[in-house]
Amino acid sequence: MDFFEHQAAARKTSTRLVVLFGLALLGLTAGVYGLFSVLDMFNVRTAGVDSGVRFAAFDPLRLVLALALTGAFVGGGSAIRTYQLRGGGRVVAESMGARLISNAPRDAAEQRALNVVEEMAIASGSPVPPVYLLDKEDGINAFAAGYGPNDAVIGLTRGALESFSRQELQGVVGHEFSHILNGDMRLNLRLIGYLHGILLMTLFGRMLFYLGAHSPRIGRGRGGGSDKGAAPAFALGLGLLALGSIGHLFARLIQSAISRQREYLADASAVQFTRSVDGIAGALERLGGHAAGSRLYAPNAEEAAHMMFGSTGKWNLASFFSTHPPLDKRVARLRGLSKEQLARMGALKRSTRTSESGPGLALGLAGGESGMGWSDPEVVGLAAGSLTDEDVDYARDLLERIPPALRAAVVEPFEARAVIYALLLSGDPGLRREELVRLEAHADGRTYTATARLAPLTEALDPRLRLPLLELAARPLREMSARQYQAFRANLEMLVMSDQRVTPFEHALRGVILCQLDPLFGGRDLRRLGRLRLRDRLEEVGVVLSMVAHGAGRADRALDTAWGAGRQHLPPGLPVQPLDLRDADAAFERSLGRLWDLRPAELRLLLEALWLAAVSDGEVRVVEAELFRAVAAALACPMPPLLAGQPVEAGVLPAV
Amino acid sequence: MNLWILLGIFLAVPLLLLMFGVGAFNRLVELKNRFENAFSQIDVQLRRRYDLIPNLVETAKAYMSHERETLEAVIQARNGAVSAEKRAAANPGDPAALAGLMGAESVLGGALGRLMVVAEQYPDLKANQNMMQLSEELTTTENKIAFARQAYNDSVTTYNTARESVPTNLIAGVFNFGEAPLFEIDDDAVRETPQVSFG
Numbered sequence: 001m002d003f004f005e006h007q008a009a010a011r012k013t014s015t016r017l018v019v020l021f022g023l024a025l026l027g028l029t030a031g032v033y034g035l036f037s038v039l040d041m042f043n044v045r046t047a048g049v050d051s052g053v054r055f056a057a058f059d060p061l062r063l064v065l066a067l068a069l070t071g072a073f074v075g076g077g078s079a080i081r082t083y084q085l086r087g088g089g090r091v092v093a094e095s096m097g098a099r100l101i102s103n104a105p106r107d108a109a110e111q112r113a114l115n116v117v118e119e120m121a122i123a124s125g126s127p128v129p130p131v132y133l134l135d136k137e138d139g140i141n142a143f144a145a146g147y148g149p150n151d152a153v154i155g156l157t158r159g160a161l162e163s164f165s166r167q168e169l170q171g172v173v174g175h176e177f178s179h180i181l182n183g184d185m186r187l188n189l190r191l192i193g194y195l196h197g198i199l200l201m202t203l204f205g206r207m208l209f210y211l212g213a214h215s216p217r218i219g220r221g222r223g224g225g226s227d228k229g230a231a232p233a234f235a236l237g238l239g240l241l242a243l244g245s246i247g248h249l250f251a252r253l254i255q256s257a258i259s260r261q262r263e264y265l266a267d268a269s270a271v272q273f274t275r276s277v278d279g280i281a282g283a284l285e286r287l288g289g290h291a292a293g294s295r296l297y298a299p300n301a302e303e304a305a306h307m308m309f310g311s312t313g314k315w316n317l318a319s320f321f322s323t324h325p326p327l328d329k330r331v332a333r334l335r336g337l338s339k340e341q342l343a344r345m346g347a348l349k350r351s352t353r354t355s356e357s358g359p360g361l362a363l364g365l366a367g368g369e370s371g372m373g374w375s376d377p378e379v380v381g382l383a384a385g386s387l388t389d390e391d392v393d394y395a396r397d398l399l400e401r402i403p404p405a406l407r408a409a410v411v412e413p414f415e416a417r418a419v420i421y422a423l424l425l426s427g428d429p430g431l432r433r434e435e436l437v438r439l440e441a442h443a444d445g446r447t448y449t450a451t452a453r454l455a456p457l458t459e460a461l462d463p464r465l466r467l468p469l470l471e472l473a474a475r476p477l478r479e480m481s482a483r484q485y486q487a488f489r490a491n492l493e494m495l496v497m498s499d500q501r502v503t504p505f506e507h508a509l510r511g512v513i514l515c516q517l518d519p520l521f522g523g524r525d526l527r528r529l530g531r532l533r534l535r536d537r538l539e540e541v542g543v544v545l546s547m548v549a550h551g552a553g554r555a556d557r558a559l560d561t562a563w564g565a566g567r568q569h570l571p572p573g574l575p576v577q578p579l580d581l582r583d584a585d586a587a588f589e590r591s592l593g594r595l596w597d598l599r600p601a602e603l604r605l606l607l608e609a610l611w612l613a614a615v616s617d618g619e620v621r622v623v624e625a626e627l628f629r630a631v632a633a634a635l636a637c638p639m640p641p642l643l644a645g646q647p648v649e650a651g652v653l654p655a656v
Numbered sequence: 657m658n659l660w661i662l663l664g665i666f667l668a669v670p671l672l673l674l675m676f677g678v679g680a681f682n683r684l685v686e687l688k689n690r691f692e693n694a695f696s697q698i699d700v701q702l703r704r705r706y707d708l709i710p711n712l713v714e715t716a717k718a719y720m721s722h723e724r725e726t727l728e729a730v731i732q733a734r735n736g737a738v739s740a741e742k743r744a745a746a747n748p749g750d751p752a753a754l755a756g757l758m759g760a761e762s763v764l765g766g767a768l769g770r771l772m773v774v775a776e777q778y779p780d781l782k783a784n785q786n787m788m789q790l791s792e793e794l795t796t797t798e799n800k801i802a803f804a805r806q807a808y809n810d811s812v813t814t815y816n817t818a819r820e821s822v823p824t825n826l827i828a829g830v831f832n833f834g835e836a837p838l839f840e841i842d843d844d845a846v847r848e849t850p851q852v853s854f855g
Contacts, residue, residue: 043659065660072671080678094689104700204667232659233666412697414803415796446799479697481810484803 014261021191021254025074028247033066035239039232077197081189089146089153090130098132098155102475103412109161116173117154122395122468124177127516128475129154140287144176150516152180163286171270171279178269184262191255198248205240208233259323267330281334288327398468406457406469416476417488418450422458423466424495435498443491463622467629470509474516485521501585504626511633532597534605535571540591541606544631546579547588549613551624558617566613607632680827687815691836692748694808699745701801709734712790719781726774733767736760751837761841805839812836
């Protein structure tokens with residue numbers, strides 16, 4: 001099997017396993033129904049023949065009760081788990097005693113880790129996750145925790161920081177990003193929630209069993225008229241205890257098997273993201289040779305075991321319950337890649353989309369709502385499958401060119417806010433002065449001073465660096481309190497609207513902030529499943545595509561080529577010529593607002609069409625990159641970003 | 657049918673109680689985590705400031721050797737603040753530790769303020785490149801501290817409100833969720849220090 005077949009196989013296997021998990025839950029329900037039937041039969045018999053009560057093999061009420069009981073426990077367990085993780089990945093990281101290093105890296109090793117994470121985030125078009133360090137852990141390990149890209153965090157142990165080379169660290173971070181982008185955390189959260197529910201059911205059964213067994217009436221002799229309550233409770237408890245135990249065993253076996261498949265998948269994705277086997281395989285080999293291995297000592301490490309890079313150590317002996325495949329097997333799969341296969345990767349990466357139906361389907365089955373943008377198979381496929389080493393290198397290059405003073409400013413919220421304000425200041429000196437005056441009045445003096453200090457830097461900034469800088473600034477902004485965020489949003493709106501028009505960059509900025517931060521501060525979570533198709537919104541699609549096609553002043557042939565490239569990718573019905581946009585900014589904004597309700601698969605089509613239009617002349621302009629980011633962010637799709645100045649091939653889509 | 661009703665009640669009541677309890681408990685944990693995290697943001701900046709002060713004093717020493725007392729007072733206040741900060745960082749949410757830190761901080765603020773007033777009389781010092789840069793950094797750090805402190809106080813308020821409201825207070829009482837202290841510094845003393853301009 002070659003590498004991409006491995007990847008496809010891992011996806012397929014985990015889909016099957018999730019189906020199996022669902023069947024196990026159904027089996028559990030059937031078991032509970034059977035248990036109720038037995039109890040009913042017992043009831044009918046003790047009531048006597050003359051009571052007129054008959055036993056029926058199928059009783060709708062009994063079925064409803066069986067469903068309700070299983071549902072209450074499994075659903076309740078899942079709800080409790082979900083609730084616990086509501087605070088996002090940071091809660092998991094902090095409960096393990098990890099320290100946030102994003103704000104204040106203390107040494108070169110920490111800084112290097114932050115750089116690697118930032119590069120990977122920029123290159124994959126996902127928010128920059130906060131990075132946590134497990135200071136006291138000498139074992140080599142890493143984890144990703146959280147619910148989705150917006151609240152994900154990445155954690156590394158001190159051992160990992162110190163033993164890995166940069167390349168290996170990149171491989172490991174790529175592995176964790178795969179967990180984030182593939183929706184593994186959400187899937188695992190669900191499965192573990194159900195497991196938790198089954199466990200609760202077992203405990204409840206045990207409680208009933210004891211209550212029944214210790215009831216004084218039972219001691220006085222069975223079959224008496226008054227122990228009607230105790231004996232069935234005893235029997236029901238015993239039954240639930242047995243069913244729950246068996247169910248838990250099976251469910252946990254399946255859950256571990258799924259987890260192992262996702263590890264293979266993440267290993268494979270790490271290679272794809274970094275285009276290097278040596279990184280991830282080297283990291284795994286180092287882990288095998290390390291004295292402390294991947295063992296963790298933090299009391300809550302088990303919580304995040306499924307998200308770890310290597311197993312946390314406790315389950316190593318029982319390989320069936322292990323959340324991670326054995327190291328040698330993982331390395332063998334990676335190292336088994338022949339030279340020829342590696343050489344083919346460039347070509348092969350375009351064909352991976354055929355095998356992308358795994359995770360989304362799996363998620364849809366496991367939980368009611370697979371509606372989050374990135375858990376959609378197609379969207380995830382495009383994002384995860386197309387990140388390449390060129391992307392990562394280009395992202396790294398961009399980040400290195402951001403002036404140090406600005407990079408230093410975007411590590412904590414106070415100045416990151418000022419950077420955002422400074423980025424929004426108008427180029428026109430008069431208007432700029434007016435904006436600063438308003439900022440001084442609405443924000444406080446300190447914010448004004450910081451903004452004024454940073455403004456010359458952002459003004460002189462290469463426009464291609466604006467978007468990456470924005471992505472970096474969004475991370476520390478999460479540290480604000482709700483009240484501070486409200487003030488920030490108000491000022492943001494003021495600066496965007498001060499010149500009565502919204503530029504592509506302002507669209508992108510607003511989109512990124514809205515999409516990444518609003519949900520954290522109680523705003524509407526925009527990641528949801530739309531129902532509309534592109535043909536229902538042709539007018540808006542036309543406007544957005546026209547904007548991108550016009551790009552930075554394309555005209556005549558070039559304009560027609562760009563328009564045509566996008567148009568032929570979309571359903572029929574768009575005019576032959578691009579729209580002549582009079583009030584382009586307003587039309588763009590209105591259209592963006594009306595594209596929310598598209599289905600994820602249709603969104604992907606639209607983004608692909610925009611991509612094709614943008615790269616139709618083999619060049620990515622700043623304005624195109626910003627429009628593209630605006631659409632992707634506003635529609636909450638993680639997309640490999642079009643980075644301005646990036647080398648692209650005309651007519652070629654990523655991962656298609 | 658009696659059995660089923662009994663079972664239903666037996667099942668539903670404890671389950672509901674349990675779910676409520678777990679929910680309230682989790683919310684308290686989450687809010688507590690949040691304000692502790694907010695405190696660590698202040699902590700990061702405080703440490704940065706404590707690292708800056710010795711450099712500042714070192715630079716000032718060369719110009720104002722007659723003001724040994726003032727300089728020593730700053731160093732002493734700084735050392736006091738460092739140990740108070742360590743104590744507070746070790747037990748975030750502990751009112752006594754935080755009160756200690758607040759006290760130490762206002763002593764430090766006062767000492768720095770006096771240093772800056774005295775420094776006004778030394779034009780050479782004011783013109784020193786190193787000094788200008790250090791005091792600029794000090795100002796920036798002060799601003800960051802103020803912002804982080806505001807975020808901390810906001811999240812402490814949210815936590816305290818949740819802790820005191822019915823019925824969450826029952827859970828808070830059982831599991832010992834204590835009241836979290838606000839971080840208030842005698843703002844004027846602190847604010848004065850960085851505002852002195854060396855321009």
